[in-house]
Amino acid sequence: MIAVIAAVSLGVSAFLYACSDKTKKTTAPQLTPGMSQQNNETPIPSPNMSSAQPSDNKKEEESAVQFEEKVFEFNGRPNRVFILTVDITEPGISVEPYLSFNRIFGFENLRDMAEKTGAVAAVNSGFFFEYGRPSGLVVIDGEAISPGTGKFQSLVIENGKARFEIIESTIVLKVGTQEITLDMFNQPPGGSSAVFSSIYGSTDRLGYLRKVLIIENGIVLEYRIAEKAVKIPKNGYVIALPSDHTFSEDPAGFEAVIDIIPSFSPGAMAYECASMLVKDGISMAGDTMPWVGNLNHYDPRTCVGIFEDGKLGFVVIDGRQDDYSSGTTGRETADVLIELGFTDAVMLDGGGSSQMIYEDNTVNSPSSGPDGRPLAGGFMIFMDK
Secondary structure (H helix, E strand, O other): OEEEEEEEEEEOOOOOOOOHHHOOOOOOOEOOOOEEOOOOOOOEEOOOOEOOOOOOOOOOOOOOEEEEEEEEEEOOEEEEEEEEEEOOOOOOEEEEEEEHHHOOOOOEOHHHHHHHHOOOEEEEOOOEOHHHOEOOOEEEOOEEEEOOEEEEEEEEEEOOEEEEEEEEOEEEEEEOOEEEEEOEEOOOOOOOOEEEEHHHOOEOOOOOOEEEEEEEOOEEEEEEEEOOOOEOOOOEEEEEEOOOOOOOOOOOOOEEEEEEEOOOOOOOEEEEOOOEEEEOOEEOOOOEEOOOEEOOOOEOEEEEEEEOOOOEEEEEEOOOEOOOEOOEOHHHHHHHHHHHOEEEEEEOOOHHHOOEEEOOEEOOOOOOOOOOOOEOEEEEEEEOO
């Protein structure tokens, strides 16, 4: 059984962190059990839930960015839940992915990311490979930084609306009248060809025999054999091709264009997350999920979702702190999201990575320590940017 035992809701100009000793338990009405399913399996009933009505604390000031804290109780286990609601239709409001140091590789503390970007709020983002490389699609200000895998849901915010979509990117190089479909983009080559932009780093980090195109300001500067790492121009690309690749004529001096398909409108953002946890208000949680693993453990969780009115919401659930917040299973997490009013939601990176910053304060209690742990990236929420 779960119950909401306290709630505090505040606007961006009226932040007040609610301490645990200020909450009071209230009586909770019974809810109908939710249903859980994944990969079209037979729906699995979730635990019986009960929920208290939110407290009478009123929002001191209506704002496009709202912070709220609630305490849910699952079968006697307390769970601190932190919610950021963002009205992305409001002028001056934006949500953007941020990669540590504005590079594909590396790690930074979430607080440092928020401070250097001027974000009013920040939340840890999704999953990453070794050394911080994103697991899938990243689009910032309409420009693709990392390609979509076509395997998992991406959060897309475009023209003031949010949606979830599975996106697989195609990379096309156009040189003169020739077109070449490339295998990889800002990723170590897993095929025979790849393109690297300056956000990948100072070089392509490769050390094998290949042919390379060096492109700057839309013009092919060089086409040659390389065996060592090649420097990436600040306003350009390095293209790695098989050593036996040939063009009908030397491409040096030709115009070159890199098309990442699908394209996005200026100002759009996209970020590849995980599988759906809630879809159309129904729990999709099962026993496991790619990237997350076993969903039956009580762990800290971070999620992002869309409310029925189109607003965006970020949720962090503290965990691994038994007397304060135990953490939730996948099904419990989905039940919390449904209780909060999300129609669609996905899971982000959790565990020791789960962290939320609001008005320069870490509002949750990360299991990795008060400052959280270094992250490869995060979501930054801006006002009047």
